[in-house]
Amino acid sequence: MLKYVDRRKTDSSKWDGLKAVFGSEELLPLWVADMDFRVCDCVLKKLDEYLKLGVLGYYIEPKEYKESFIKWEQTYHNYRVHEDWIRYSPGVVPAINWLIQILTEKNDAVIVLTPVYYPFLDAIKNNKRKLIESDLINSSGKYTIDFSDFENKIAKNNVKLFLLCSPHNPVGRVWKKDELKKLMDICEKYKVRVISDEIHQDIIIGQNPHISTASIGDYDSMLVTLTAATKTFNLASCKNSFVVIPDFDIRKNFDNFVKCIRIPGGNAFGYIAVQSAYEGGRPWLEEVLQQIRENYLYVKETLEKELPLVEISPLEGTYLVWINLGNYIKGKDMEGFIKERCKLAFDFGEWFGGERFNNYIRMNIATSKENITKALERIVGEINEII
Ligand SMILES: Cc1ncc(COP(=O)(O)O)c(C=O)c1O
Numbered sequence: 184m185l186k187y188v189d190r191r192k193t194d195s196s197k198w199d200g201l202k203a204v205f206g207s208e209e210l211l212p213l214w215v216a217d218m219d220f221r222v223c224d225c226v227l228k229k230l231d232e233y234l235k236l237g238v239l240g241y242y243i244e245p246k247e248y249k250e251s252f253i254k255w256e257q258t259y260h261n262y263r264v265h266e267d268w269i270r271y272s273p274g275v276v277p278a279i280n281w282l283i284q285i286l287t288e289k290n291d292a293v294i295v296l297t298p299v300y301y302p303f304l305d306a307i308k309n310n311k312r313k314l315i316e317s318d319l320i321n322s323s324g325k326y327t328i329d330f331s332d333f334e335n336k337i338a339k340n341n342v343k344l345f346l347l348c349s350p351h352n353p354v355g356r357v358w359k360k361d362e363l364k365k366l367m368d369i370c371e372k373y374k375v376r377v378i379s380d381e382i383h384q385d386i387i388i389g390q391n392p393h394i395s396t397a398s399i400g401d402y403d404s405m406l407v408t409l410t411a412a413t414k415t416f417n418l419a420s421c422k423n424s425f426v427v428i429p430d431f432d433i434r435k436n437f438d439n440f441v442k443c444i445r446i447p448g449g450n451a452f453g454y455i456a457v458q459s460a461y462e463g464g465r466p467w468l469e470e471v472l473q474q475i476r477e478n479y480l481y482v483k484e485t486l487e488k489e490l491p492l493v494e495i496s497p498l499e500g501t502y503l504v505w506i507n508l509g510n511y512i513k514g515k516d517m518e519g520f521i522k523e524r525c526k527l528a529f530d531f532g533e534w535f536g537g538e539r540f541n542n543y544i545r546m547n548i549a550t551s552k553e554n555i556t557k558a559l560e561r562i563v564g565e566i567n568e569i570i
Pocket of ligand 1: 216273274275277300348380382383411413419424
């Protein structure tokens with residue numbers, strides 16, 4: 184059975200890192216994207232066996248490590264990954280930063296679909312590339328892609344790279360095949376390379392199945408897929424993710440880059456945790472998905488009943504719910520309202536692309552029903568006080 188763990192005073196970013204990000208330790212945290220659930224037993228057992236050895240010396244990648252990933256992709260995502268395409272990175276976000284440096288030059292334009300996971304924006308700006316934002320179209324909380332805006336901005340700005348988030352954080356969309364195909368065909372037409380961040384590929388809540396971008400056509404020469412077991416199995420601290428590069432030249436450039444920064448592989452804990460999760464963790468994942476679906480329905484039904492003017496984006500994928508409170512709280516007052524009145528910590532909409540998203544909060548629901556209940560009660564109670 185899925186077990187909730189009290190992570191306070193364990194150096195957890197989500198719980199013990201509150202003060203640094205939100206200025207107070209007193210908040211109930213439903214922000215950064217990890218889960219408050221105990222990791223599956225098959226992972227803990229393997230890590231325990233390794234620790235019992237009592238030696239933490241240099242470690243090589245286990246023989247069956249890549250095999251476990253290849254099988255997972257084939258079984259659940261219909262993506263046939265060749266072993267020699269796979270590279271290591273200590274996280275998807277580091278890989279995005281590396282690939283921006285590998286695939287583009289300073290001042291090159293890089294496009295994203297906003298609102299989007301804010302490390303995408305930071306990666307573009309910090310690497311001195313030009314950020315091009317194509318806003319998703321929001322129809323009462325349902326988000327779609329503005330293909331003509333996307334294409335026009337690519338053409339006008341001579342865009343070189345597209346950072347795709349699939350499933351999309353924060354709006355919770357699981358892109359359909361025809362949407363992905365249109366995006367990829369536009370990119371192909373303008374010779375734009377694509378990094379497809381599929382770290383949320385296994386957290387599918389609604390009816391749309393996750394479609395791996397690489398599986399929808401022959402885009403091998405222009406596409407790099409990033410994914411990991413870390414979001415799926417709550418292993419973020421293990422710092423272990425996959426970079427899948429089908430193109431020989433991009434692979435060569437990636438390998439040369441990695442030679443210069445000397446990060447050729449990961450640590451023992453990451454390899455062991457990821458491999459054992461892929462090999463034995465599916466039943467645990469099914470329980471997690473069930474819990475997230477229940478939590479989502481609970482959030483949606485409660486807010487729709489208590490605060491009918493709240494807009495909740497349908498959660499097709501991820502465990503992050505995108506909520507518009509703008510009909511009750513002015514965007515510029517959102518942070519103060521959430522932190523000071525509700526004593527809660529969420530990712531604020533503004534982080535995902537600027538002021539125009541400040542009516543929104545992103546709520547992490549991979550936690551106990553008790554925590555969600557407390558958060559909802561505070562939001563509903565405080566809004567009722569002021570309206
Ligand atoms: C879309 C997306 N990419 C990447 C990450 C983080 O990846 P990593 O911890 O492997 O750097 C997250 C975490 O929330 C995410 O939502």
